Amino acid sequence: MKKNSEFxxxxxxxxxxxxxxxxxxxxxxxxLQLYTxxxxxxxxxxxxEEWKILDSVGYGNLFPLELPSTLKKKIYVDGHTGIERNExxxxxxxxxxxxxxxxxxxFCNLKAIFExxxxxxxxxxxxxxxxxxxxxxxxxxxxxxxxxxxxxRAVYLSKTHKTKVIWTSHPHRFPFFKTNPQEMCQYLxxxxxxxxxxx
Numbered sequence: 001m002k003k004n005s006e007f008x009x010x011x012x013x014x015x016x017x018x019x020x021x022x023x024x025x026x027x028x029x030x031x032l033q034l035y036t037x038x039x040x041x042x043x044x045x046x047x048x049e050e051w052k053i054l055d056s057v058g059y060g061n062l063f064p065l066e067l068p069s070t071l072k073k074k075i076y077v078d079g080h081t082g083i084e085r086n087e088x089x090x091x092x093x094x095x096x097x098x099x100x101x102x103x104x105x106x107f108c109n110l111k112a113i114f115e116x117x118x119x120x121x122x123x124x125x126x127x128x129x130x131x132x133x134x135x136x137x138x139x140x141x142x143x144x145x146x147x148x149x150x151x152x153r154a155v156y157l158s159k160t161h162k163t164k165v166i167w168t169s170h171p172h173r174f175p176f177f178k179t180n181p182q183e184m185c186q187y188l189x190x191x192x193x194x195x196x197x198x199x
Contacts, residue, residue, distance in 0.1 A: 013054055017043040021172035026126060026181050028054050033185040034122075034192060041182075058117045060108075109135050110165065122192050125167040132156075141165060151177050152184075153191060164195045 016024035032040050035053045040046060046054075071088035078085050091097050108130075113123060125135075128151055132143070140158050147155035151173070156165040166188060174180055179187075 014043060020181065021170075021174065023126060023171060026171040026184070027057060027059075027124075029181060030124065030185045030188060031057050033189045037189075039182050039185055058113070058120060060113045060116070060123075109137050110139055110141070110163070111137070114161075114163075119161055119163045121162065121196075122164045122166060124188065125165065126170050128167070128169040128173065130167075147191070152179070152187070155191065155195065157195070164192065166191055166195075 012024040013028040016022040017028065019025050029040060032038065032046075032050060032053055036050065040050070066087075068088050071091070072086045074087040075084055076087070077083070110123065113120070136156065140160055141156040142158070144155045144157055147153060151169050154167040156167070168184065168188060169177065171181055171184070174184055
């Protein structure tokens with residue numbers, strides 16, 4: 001997790017900022033929305049102080065090993081045969097791949113985030129897939145049904161931990177829900193603000 005946290009640099013935001021549905025674009029814009037109350041369309045608008053806000057982002061990954069569904073989408077033409085393939089087909093030993101996936105699960109949970117960062121005020125998960133059971137393993141988090149909107153938002157709170165968890169879809173899925181990153185930044189920021197009023 002410590003190495004993962006060092007992976008987040010302002011360069012991640014710079015190269016992804018103008019990509020609608022881009023992961024790092026959403027992370028940066030949401031972080032700024034939370035801290036400043038403003039949505040930033042252009043990276044050129046950012047002041048030195050706002051760059052510092054971006055530099056404070058912590059990062060974890062539910063899927064440190066690429067998912068088969070993601071690898072199957074990565075199509076290329078084999079240089080030797082001229083045949084179109086996907087990256088999942090390149091995995092020769094699928095049993096070892098699945099074993100490795102299971103071993104990585106111990107790094108893909110909220111306890112690992114707590115170990116790397118302490119207890120942040122909020123954790124946003126930008127992927128509707130993932131296992132709640134694995135992510136909250138050993139912790140007393142409960143889903144709050146009154147906050148649930150399929151594909152858009154699930155909220156988890158604990159009686160013993162201050163961290164609020166807000167689970168949403170990956171930004172590239174927002175058009176499917178007839179929304180966009182700007183609307184989702186506002187929606188998720190408003191959700192967090194409402195939740196802070198509860199505790």
